[in-house]
Amino acid sequence: MTKKPYYITTPIYYPSAKLHIGNTYTTVAADALARFKRLRGYDVMLLTGTDEHGQKIQRIAEEKGVTPKEYVDEIVAGIKDLWKLMDISYDRFIRTTDDYHEKAVQDIFTKLYEQGDIYKSSYEGWYCTPCESFWTETQLVDGKCPDCGRPVEKAKEEAYFFKMSKYAPKLIEYIESHPDFIQPESRKNEMLNNFLRPGLQDLCVSRTTFNWGIPVKFDPKHVVYVWIDALTNYITAMGYGNDKYNDYNKYWPCDVHLIGKDILRFHTIYWPIMLMALGEPLPKHVFGHGWLLVDGGKMSKSKGNVVDPVVLVNNFGVDPVRYYLLREIPFGSDGLFNNEIFIKKINSDLANDLGNLVSRTAAMIGKYFDGVIPAPTDKEEIDDELIKLALDTPNQVDKAMDAFKIPEALDSIWNLIGRSNKYIDETTPWILAKSEDKKGRLGTVLYNLVESLRIISSLVASFLPTTSSKINEQLNIELTTWDSLSAFDGTRAGTMVKKGDAIFPRIDVDAKLAELDAIREQQMKESSAGDAKAEIKPIKPEITIDDFDKLDLRVVKVKECEPIKGAKKLLKLKVDLGGEERQVVSGIAQWYKPEDLVGKYVVLLANLKPVKLRGELSQGMILAAASEDESKLFAVTIPGDLPTGSTVS
DSSP states (O other), X not given: OOOOEEEEEEEEEOTTSOOOHHHHHHHHHHHHHHHHHHHTTOEEEEEEEEOOOSHHHHHHHHHHTXXXXXHHHHHHXXXXXXXXXXXXXXXXXXXXTSHHHHHHHHHHHHHHHHTTSEEEEEEEEEEETTTTEEEOGGGOBTTBOTTTOOBOEEEEEXXXXXXXXXXXXXXXXXXXXXXXXXXXXXXXXXXXXXXXXXXXXXXXXXXSSOOOSOEETTEEEEEEOHHHHHHTHHHHTTTTTSSSOOOHHHHOSOSEEEEEGGGHHIIIIIHHHHHHHHTOOOOSOEEEEOOEEETTEEOOGGGTOOOOHHHXXXXXXXXXXXXXXXXXXXXXBOEEOOHHHHHHHIIIIIIIIIIHHHHHHHHHHHHHHTTBOOOOOOOOTHHHHHHHHHHHHHHHHHHHHHTTOHHHHHHHHHHHHHHHHHHHHHHOHHHHTTOGGGHHHHHHHHHHHHHHHHHHHHHHTTTOHHHHHHHXXXXXXXXXXXXXXXXXXXXXXXXXXXOOSOSSOOOOHHHHHHHHHHHHHHHHHHHHHHHOOOOOOOOOOOOOHHHHTTOOEEEEEEEEEEEETTEEEEEEXXXXXXXXXXXXXXXXXXXXXXXXXXXXXXXXXXXXXXXXXXXXXXXXXXXXXXXXXXXXXXXXXXXXXXXXXXXXX
16 A cells, blocks of 8 residues: 655754754654654655855855865764764755755746746845844844844845745735644734735845855856745755656645744745745645743853753763653743753653653563563453553544644653553552462453553654663564554563663752753853953054055965974965965964865965075965964965955955
8 A cells, every 4th residue: 555645844954053952852853743654654754954055154164264065064964963863763864055956946046037036136234144134124123133133234235036025915815724834823823914914025035245055047146045045945855856856746745844933934934935936835834833942041052051962862861852852842832941850850751650660560570470471361340441541542642743732642642651550559460469369360460561561662652762662672562553553452472571771760860960060061161262252462553554555465375285394383385376386484384284275265465575484485474363372373265266366455
């Protein structure tokens, strides 16, 4: 039988910022939904990836003296490592620098232009580089970006614009006739009342002030601006406009975009309008979840309240982190992350409830039946409530997951865990074991517990995959299908259990909190040390423009570079100055290897009087910036767009 396709996406992450537990939340939620749909028998496609173009990345790369692609390659590798650590089972990973995506974006832009939906004009407004967003004067909050609160800069440039206003009435009609398109309900009302009904402005969709982006095919001095580039990943990754993949007709329209509420406008207004203009169907659902708050505010590196998921996983394991995110954060609303609450939930829900249930069941089978699961032979009325709940729980979880109510799905599973623990107290196996004539009844009780755990483990696997594997290993439970959860007879009597260590050892709350505080304090010290502004030397006496005009600063390309024998601090460079080769001796060997500089474009003080250093002629000086203690130094580099010999002024 052909499986029904199910397509779920996360946002593609911008690789200029370190991912924190708040970013991780979206992908963990998408993974849980994807795993559950696979259990239900769907042919699932879970897409994630990275949005790698833009002015901010170009600036950071220039500051680091590397190309934008070199910079993002390193960051993307770290993101993939994090998803591996968090046990994310994505099916496809797209990078907006992938060749197939870039070609498709160029063709999409051209099509929209040729059909009259994109036109050329000029833009003047306030631009927020971190958010890649333009704002009008009235949209600013205290003169800063209304989204992130950072400073903005005045920008004016020739640009192409998308006719958003043309499609606004059609989108309003669509949203009103598809009430579950935007979820939760409050997000839908926000988009309608705050953006669509007051009237949409046309959207700037190209830039000319930087070149790290996809060139517009018919006007290559423009690069495609972030939202057409980034949002179209959801269809290009399925093969739209390219021959890399052939899954578009199978998976589109996608079943759900899972996103944070801060990018809801782009996914529920800009993206649907782009699809309407292309003549393509809209996604079935867009779910905008809330923020994960720490210390009363949104997680932010600038606020110093970032929670590192790697630290949490290294200290507690991946499943406790996944559990807290999925169970304790109201899906759709803002949630709170707190270390103390997190640890206490591990002790109560995971160690006391689930872990204890597994340990007690395995221990009793080992003690009373030599580790062999008994057959049920002596059923009583008290068993019916447990069996009924166990058989009903999969349906409750299914209903909750269809409505994207992940915490409610876990509530249902933990309700069965709680009922199973209560069942032990009600049936008192330790008392039954004292009577030989109660052996059959004891066997039935223990069988029922293992069978309940089989269903629990099968359901919990979508949320806590490592935990499910550990339960299956201890109780020797075979992998189960969704259909097998409709009957209370999936455990094979005669199977040996393999009692192991506690799945969730109890944690000393105070000791662990102190340990986490120490880790965070150390991280903040390291961060502040890295971000701290250097103590600057006193500014030298003022000069006039005539004085400055005596300096001749030129762009040169480093052709060769080698160390000078016997001089630990010096490098000898051969540079191209507009066709003239010069030799420069520079004291930067402590910070640069020769191969790091070859091919780079740097700034040369070209009219400095030549001197000999360690017997080598130096015809100028390479410009560099150094910290006061000289622990850091960066040569001033220039993108390779300017010809060598160009004047720097």
